[in-house]
Amino acid sequence: xxxxxxxxxxxxxxxxxxxxxxxxxxxxxxxxxxxxxxxxxxxxxxxxxxxxxxxxxxxxxxxxxxxxxxxxxxxxxxxxxxxxxxxxxxxxxxxxxxxxxxxxxxxxxxxxxxxxxxxxxxxxxxxxxxxxxxxxxxxxxxxxxxxxxxxxxxxxxxxxxxxxxxxxxxxxxxxxxxxxxxxxxxxxxxxxxxxxxxxxxxxxxxxxxxxxxxxxxxxxxxxxxxxxxxxxxxxxxxxxxxxxxxxxxxxxxxxxxxxxxxxxxxxxxxxxxxxxxxxxxxxxxxxxxxxxxxxxxxxxxxxxxxxxxxxxxxxxxxxxxxxxxxxxxxxxxxxxxxxxxxxxxxxxxxxxxxxxxxxxxxxxxxxxxxxxxxxxxxxxxxxxxxxxxxxxxxxxxxxxxxxxxxxxxxxxxxxxxxxxxxxxxxxxxxxxxxxxxxxxxxxxxxxxxxx
Amino acid sequence: xxxxxxxxxxxxxxxxxxxxxxxxxxxxxxxxxxxxxxxxxxxxxxxxxxxxxxxxxxxxxxxxxxxxxxxxxxxxxxxxxxxxxxxxxxxxxxxxxxxxxxxxxxxxxxxxxxxxxxxxxxxxxxxxxxxxxxxxxxxxxxxxxxxxxxxxxxxxxxxxxxxxxxxxxxxxxxxxxxxxxxxxxxxxxxxxxxxxxxxxxxxxxxxxxxxxxxxxxxxxxxxxxxxxxxxxxxxxxxxxxxxxxxxxxxxxxxxxxxxxxxxxxxxxxxxxxxxxxxxxxxxxxxxxxxxxxxxxxxxxxxxxxxxxxxxxxxxxxxxxxxxxxxxxxxxxxxxxxxxxxxxxxxxxxxxxxxxxxxxxxxxxxxxxxxxxxxxxxxxxxxxxxxxxxxxxxxxxxxxxxxxxxxxxxxxxxxxxxxxxxxxxxxxxxxxxxxxxxxxxxxxxxxxxxxxxxxxxxxxxxxxxxxxxxxxxxxxxxxxxxx
Numbered sequence: 015x016x017x018x019x020x021x022x023x024x025x026x027x028x029x030x031x032x033x034x035x036x037x038x039x040x041x042x043x044x045x046x047x048x049x050x051x052x053x054x055x056x057x058x059x060x061x062x063x064x065x066x067x068x069x070x071x072x073x074x075x076x077x078x079x080x081x082x083x084x085x086x087x088x089x090x091x092x093x094x095x096x097x098x099x100x101x102x103x104x105x106x107x108x109x110x111x112x113x114x115x116x117x118x119x120x121x122x123x124x125x126x127x128x129x130x131x132x133x134x135x136x137x138x139x140x141x142x143x144x145x146x147x148x149x150x151x152x153x154x155x156x157x158x159x160x161x162x163x164x165x166x167x168x169x170x171x172x173x174x175x176x177x178x179x180x181x182x183x184x185x186x187x188x189x190x191x192x193x194x195x196x197x198x199x200x201x202x203x204x205x206x207x208x209x210x211x212x213x214x215x216x217x218x219x220x221x222x223x224x225x226x227x228x229x230x231x232x233x234x235x236x237x238x239x240x241x242x243x244x245x246x247x248x249x250x251x252x253x254x255x256x257x258x259x260x261x262x263x264x265x266x267x268x269x270x271x272x273x274x275x276x277x278x279x280x281x282x283x284x285x286x287x288x289x290x291x292x293x294x295x296x297x298x299x300x301x302x303x304x305x306x307x308x309x310x311x312x313x314x315x316x317x318x319x320x321x322x323x324x325x326x327x328x329x330x331x332x333x334x335x336x337x338x339x340x341x342x343x344x345x346x347x348x349x350x351x352x353x354x355x356x357x358x359x360x361x362x363x364x365x366x367x368x369x370x371x372x373x374x375x376x377x378x379x380x381x382x383x384x385x386x387x388x389x390x391x392x393x394x395x396x397x398x399x400x401x402x403x404x405x406x407x408x409x410x411x412x413x414x415x416x417x418x419x420x421x422x423x424x425x426x427x428x429x430x431x432x433x434x435x436x437x438x439x440x441x442x443x444x445x446x447x448x449x450x451x452x453x454x455x456x457x458x459x460x461x462x463x464x465x
Numbered sequence: 466x467x468x469x470x471x472x473x474x475x476x477x478x479x480x481x482x483x484x485x486x487x488x489x490x491x492x493x494x495x496x497x498x499x500x501x502x503x504x505x506x507x508x509x510x511x512x513x514x515x516x517x518x519x520x521x522x523x524x525x526x527x528x529x530x531x532x533x534x535x536x537x538x539x540x541x542x543x544x545x546x547x548x549x550x551x552x553x554x555x556x557x558x559x560x561x562x563x564x565x566x567x568x569x570x571x572x573x574x575x576x577x578x579x580x581x582x583x584x585x586x587x588x589x590x591x592x593x594x595x596x597x598x599x600x601x602x603x604x605x606x607x608x609x610x611x612x613x614x615x616x617x618x619x620x621x622x623x624x625x626x627x628x629x630x631x632x633x634x635x636x637x638x639x640x641x642x643x644x645x646x647x648x649x650x651x652x653x654x655x656x657x658x659x660x661x662x663x664x665x666x667x668x669x670x671x672x673x674x675x676x677x678x679x680x681x682x683x684x685x686x687x688x689x690x691x692x693x694x695x696x697x698x699x700x701x702x703x704x705x706x707x708x709x710x711x712x713x714x715x716x717x718x719x720x721x722x723x724x725x726x727x728x729x730x731x732x733x734x735x736x737x738x739x740x741x742x743x744x745x746x747x748x749x750x751x752x753x754x755x756x757x758x759x760x761x762x763x764x765x766x767x768x769x770x771x772x773x774x775x776x777x778x779x780x781x782x783x784x785x786x787x788x789x790x791x792x793x794x795x796x797x798x799x800x801x802x803x804x805x806x807x808x809x810x811x812x813x814x815x816x817x818x819x820x821x822x823x824x825x826x827x828x829x830x831x832x833x834x835x836x837x838x839x840x841x842x843x844x845x846x847x848x849x850x851x852x853x854x855x856x857x858x859x860x861x862x863x864x865x866x867x868x869x870x871x872x873x874x875x876x877x878x879x880x881x882x883x884x885x886x887x888x889x890x891x892x893x894x895x896x897x898x899x900x901x902x903x904x905x906x907x908x909x910x911x912x913x914x915x916x917x918x919x920x921x922x923x924x925x926x927x928x929x930x931x932x933x934x935x936x937x938x939x940x941x942x943x944x945x946x947x
Contacts, residue, residue, distance in 0.1 A: 040638055
């Protein structure tokens with residue numbers, strides 16, 4: 015698919031990398047020629063230097079024949095203009111990053127009247143992800159499928175855990191919970207476990223199940239964390255604002271520490287329910303003074319990665335139940351080694367959204383459609399939710415008679431709101447939701463899962 | 466440096482070479498010319514080496530610019546080493562150094578030969594000899610990128626090292642698609658030339674082999690006196706025109722295909738290229754008319770020889786060593802100029818020459834008015850100062866390589882014209898030089914050491930210096946700088 019990406023900032027770069035990996039033909043546009051040169055050298059893309067909203071530049075980038083334009087420059091207005099111009103020139107779909115909350119209210123208008131097919135607000139999506147984690151703190155990270163009916167929780171196995179050295183097939187019996195281990199990360203490698211796979215200390219496992227079953231599972235293996243009541247947020251930027259609004263109606267106590275007095279005053283207007291503190295949230299004295307120890311969760315959202323990491327490490331050392339760290343540069347994989355398990359990054363969150371959209375765009379001609387897609391365990395594993403199309407060849411055939419690819423697993427089937435963990439005798443039926451978990455492979459259609 | 470990834474890539478390229486060797490092997494089997502076993506042994510050796518190197522894909526598959534250069538230069542050297550085996554094993558070129566020289570000359574599209582009598586060599590070996598031109602012309606690694614199912618995104622480093630010219634641009638966003646377009650154009654043009662030559666009455670085998678040598682701008686003939694031996698005005702003109710066509714930047718053909726023909730015809734490099742050709746033809750033709758040639762003959766020989774030398778092909782229809790000095794000087798200067806960037810030709814490249822001249826003019830103006838701000842423009846677009854600088858450095862290094870090689874060759878004691886033109890012809894991938902290495906002579910009389918120096922020159926010239934020179938740089942191999 016021909017895709018044009020405008021702006022090679024952090025988001026544009028992440029998306030380019032992800033979409034190149036999926037095998038699309040990418041043309042990148044940026045005003046900085048050096049940035050383009052280094053990108054063209056390193057990735058299989060073509061570069062055009064110039065302003066992405068001008069016809070001349072878009073023409074050179076092949077907008078007339080492009081299937082999709084993704085505008086990710088720093089300016090909302092420029093992004094919208096890029097999309098408008100490209101669409102007029104013949105590009106089929108447009109995705110724009112729009113960050114200003116003022117515009118966020120008119121998403122529907124932009125979609126229907128301006129023809130921007132998808133508006134991405136990385137900060138809002140990140141806040142959304144964080145709020146989900148806060149609602150279910152036991153897991154390091156959490157993704158939900160089938161409109162929240164099924165979740166995938168990522169859990170690290172500590173040395174005193176009963177899961178240590180346990181084969182996967184014993185897990186359901188021992189834990190008395192209906193859950194399924196669908197992926198295991200050991201060091202840098204990722205496995206899709208079979209029944210006799212033995213779990214080890216320090217593995218990160220991805221478990222699917224309903225939220226209640228997952229809670230049971232967490233309690234059984236002794237890592238259940240108390241419900242989070244008090245949340246401390248460091249940094250009062252956009253993500254903090256969105257997060258506070260998302261959490262405000264859940265009855266949690268929010269304490270937000272922000273350095274700029276002006277911003278604090280604004281936030282008190284915007285967030286009447288939260289406690290706004292004016293001070294340097296990365297200062298240990300202030301954290302202690304604000305009673306960090308009595309908090310259930312700390313969310314580090316300052317603009318500087320290093321500060322977020324240091325604050326999080328301090329909070330971990332104080333034994334805070336749940337510590338969430340926002341990191342912009344997600345390329346470093348050492349964060350989990352220093353004890354930070356829950357790391358979110360706006361680029362990755364937004365990148366996943368766009369990848370999902372692109373996959374769906376690719377499949378729109380066919381019957382089967384990707385509902386949701388998550389990249390798990392650092393992008394090495396994908397969990398994809400499909401709706402089983404009518405009249406497909408594989409319907410009503412028991413799984414034991416179907417030849418599934420190796421390193422692939424059916425996470426679960428959701429039929430009429432009921433969750434089924436399929437065994438060899440189960441079958442797929444039309445309109446079922448199916449969650450497929452794979453490692454190192456790209457699945458675009460349900461057909462692809464068979465040998 | 467990621468050695469395992471380097472081995473893996475080189476292994477894959479060697480496997481491709483073994484596949485390409487199947488064609489002459491089959492020919493040899495059908496003709497039963499006695500070279501079949503030589504091909505089979507070579508293919509076996511290549512497959513084994515390639516398989517061992519490429520059997521397992523390394524976990525860490527990151528390659529960076531340096532690894533790309535090493536892969537390219539090592540692949541070219543190894544392919545030439547293996548490609549020389551059929552000549553040695555079959556016994557037609559008993560000395561390995563000679564066979565290596567011949568193969569390097571083939572892959573680098575130089576066309577210099579050490580063979581005194583070409584016509585006794587069996588057809589299958591002659592086919593392989595000319596086929597190396599065709600493979601080397603567009604680049605073996607580009608070929609692999611085009612046909613291999615999955616190329617790493619970092620292959621750009623490889624393409625950069627192999628495609629000639631000061632800057633390398635892709636035609637479309639995917640490298641593999643770009644490589645396919647290039648090879649598509651290349652194949653179509655080659656087939657067109659074969660058809661044109663067959664129509665003119667040249668035997669099919671000769672048409673194919675000569676077209677390969679033209680397409681790669683190589684210049685291996687299969688008659689002892691090159692194209693002169695056919696004595697056909699039509700064939701000469703077809704070959705001359707196609708030589709010039711293969712010397713044009715292939716990106717321009719792509720632009721014509723996607724209906725940007727006007728833009729392609731505006732290319733400044735194309736104008737300079739055609740201008741240089743016209744001027745040279747005129748000078749040589751007028752000079753020739755003062756000798757025994759008629760006006761028609763003068764233009765016929767001048768046109769063919771200018772096309773042959775500027776595109777660095779090296780075919781000959783006349784022994785230009787006997788021409789007036791002015792003609793020889795023009796031809797030697799054309800050896801430096803070379804063809805357009807992004808073509809299959811060698812030499813310094815017309816676009817570099819333009820940038821050099823414009824850069825010089827800019828500096829003179831700046832000397833006159835130090836406050837003036839000017840950039841060097843090509844096709845009405847400002848060229849990055851970094852590129853202008855690298856062009857000057859390239860020119861300097863080119864001259865240094867020629868000087869150093871001439872010094873090494875001088876040990877042999879040949880006369881000065883032979884020594885210097887031999888080096889120029891090899892670095893520029895042209896083929897024949899003047900005097901003893903002129904169109905009537907060959908490179909057989911040089912010592913083993915001189916031949917190896919010339920092999921290095923040919924490879925350095927084809928890969929545009931940096932990749933080959935890098936192999937000798939301690940920085941490339943030291944951990945301290947990796």
